[in-house]
Amino acid sequence: MLYQDKFFYLCHIPLSAEGPDDVEIIDKAGDSHAFSDLFKKYEELRSHAFNEDGLYSVIRADKIYVLLRTTTPDQAKTEAFEEARPGLVTNLEHRVMQDKDKNAVQILRDVHDVDISI
Template sequence: MIYKQNYFYLCKTPLSAEGPEDVEIITRADNSEDFPRVFKEYEELRSHAFNEDKLYSVVRADDVYDLIRTGTKEEAKEAAFEQAQQEIITNLQHRVMQDEDKDAKAILREVHGVEG
C-alpha cells in the first residue's frame, strides 16, 4: 500500500470557468488542526449566497467555492471544476431566465454546449 498525503484545498471556480486551469486555489489546510481555519474562510466566502432562510442558493453565487480533499493542487483544480459544473450551469441558466443576461447565455452555449 502506498500512502499519499492529502490536504484540504479551498477552491474558487468562477462562473466563466472553461476548465480546471480557471480554478483558483485560495488556501489549503496542511493538517487537521488547520482545517477549522480553512472551513471558516469557506463559510465566509459563501455567505453572500445564502437566502433569508440561511440556506445556500447556487443561483445567488458569484463564484462557486468548494473544499476538496486530495494530494495536489492540480488534482484539487480538476475535482473542483468537475464538482462546480452543474452549479455553474444552474446559475447561468437562472441569470438568462431572470435577467436575460447575454454574457451568461454566451458562456452556456460556448463553454457548456447548453442553449440558454
C-alpha cells in the same frame, strides 16, 4: 499500495470558468487544526449566497467556492471544477431566465454545451 498525503483545498471557481485552469486555489490545510480555520474561511466566502432562511443558494452566488480533500493542486483544480460544474450551469441558466444575460448564454453554449435561448 502507495501512500499519498492528502490536503484540504479551498478553491474559487468563477462563473466564466472554462476548465480546471480557471480554478484558483485560495488556501490549503494539511491537518485538522488548520482545516477548522479553512472551513471558517470557506463559510465566510460563501456567506453572500445564503437566503433569509440560512440556506445556500447557488443562484445567489456571484462566485462559487469548493472545499475538498485531495493529493495535489492540479487534482484539486480538476475536482473543484467538476464538482462546481452543475452549480455553474444552474447559476448561468438562472441569469439567462431572470436577466436575459447574453454573456451567460454564450458561456453556456461555448463552455458547457447547453443551448439556451433568450
